[in-house]
Amino acid sequence: MGTTTKQILDHMELLRLKGMHSKFSHILNSKNPLSDEDITSVLGDLLEAEIIARDQRSQELLFKNAKLKQHIHPSKIECSPTYGLSKLKWQQLCEGHYLNDKTNLIITGKVGVGKTYIALSLGYQACATKHKTRFYNMNTLIEEIRSARLQGIYAKLINQLTKVALLIIDDFALVSPEEDILVTLYDIMEARNGIGSTIFTSVLPFDRWYNLFQVNLNLGESFLDRLQGSSEYLVLAGASKRKKLKITKPDEE
DSSP: OOOHHHHHHHHHHTTHHHHHHHHHHHHTTTTSSGGGGGGGHHHHHHHHHHHHHHHHHHHHHHHHTOOSSOOOGGGGOOOOOOOOOOOHHHHHHTTHHHHHEEEEEEEEEESSHHHHHHHHHHHHHHHHHTEEEEEEHHHHHHHHHHHHHHHOOHHHHHHHHHHHHEEEESSTTSSSOOOOHHHHHHHHHHHHTTTOEEEESSSSSSGGGGGGGGGGGGHHHHHHHHTTTTTTEEEOOOOOOSSSOOOOOOGGG
8 A cells, every 4th residue: 555645744743754754734725736746846846945945945944043133134234435345345345255264254333333243144145045054242252262161061162162263252351351262262373373354343443452361471472363353344434333322410310
């Protein structure tokens, strides 16, 4: 006895072929019954549906794991030479040449000029082009590092951060890192060298980062030397893009 359509659907469900299951159910529920001649065409459609469904699930997982606090399409970024970001440069970044070359990107500029916005957009584009990505605010990264040490999973965290194609560290260099954090930053960059790209955003110009590492000048110098030798730079200019909020005094209400 041949396999029934219900058994086929059950097998698809058992094998987690969600795309094929959905497509085959739709075909079975259509008005036109299947004939023997249709089987090759149907199988082709089922396989294509499964590929599309898996690709969609894979991309959804990439975005979920990236933990981007906003999804910003690259078309939303305004470019101008006076801003420090030309259309040509933005096109090159969006094409992912820096990712292919395992080059780091350091984005600096005053508060509110759009450093995080650009980093998030590059994170979005990396996910869209199937690159594993992870976004951290520097304070969140510090908390995760210390939590990993307490839980005895420090090596696992470093391994996870090593594997992502793009690591984004936002608001770097706001304060001088303590020595244990400096050691971890060095470990991360050492492990990622030649494996993936890292984006740093900071209000502090890169030539002033050295002053942050007074707690361990030798390690700080090694960290910055490695970073400087494998990085591109975006120095953004202009006024803050954030809306100015008028603060109302109690006696003015």
